[in-house]
Structure formats: structure tokens, C-alpha cells
Amino acid sequence: MTKWILRCKECKNEWVLPVSFDLNKMKELYHYCPYCKKNTFHEPIKRLED
Numbered sequence: 001m002t003k004w005i006l007r008c009k010e011c012k013n014e015w016v017l018p019v020s021f022d023l024n025k026m027k028e029l030y031h032y033c034p035y036c037k038k039n040t041f042h043e044p045i046k047r048l049e050d
């Protein structure tokens with residue numbers, strides 16, 4: 001499992017998502033935001049080292 005820092009494009013908060021796939025090639029990710037409490041677009045910021 002890899003962890004990625006995502007930034008929500010709506011509230012601009014950054015949070016960590018454990019994912020089983022590589023987000024390198026993705027410009028954005030539609031996912032549930034724990035701050036907005038709804039699905040929003042997120043920008044992958046960087047991958048965390050294990």
C-alpha cells in the first residue's frame with residue numbers, strides 16, 4: 001500500500017490517502033474529501049515513502 005498526499009481542489013486541504021495504485025500519471029482524482037464531506041476533485045501532490 002502506497003500513501004499519497006492529495007489536495008482537494010474545492011477546500012484546498014491536503015490529506016493522506018493510502019492507495020493500491022500509482023497516481024503518477026493522474027492529474028486529478030475524483031474522491032471523497034473528509035473536509036468537504038463529499039466527492040470532489042483532488043490533485044495528487046506527492047507520494048510518501050514507506
Ligand SMILES: [Zn+2]
Nearest residue numbers: 008011033036
Ligand atoms: Zn475538500
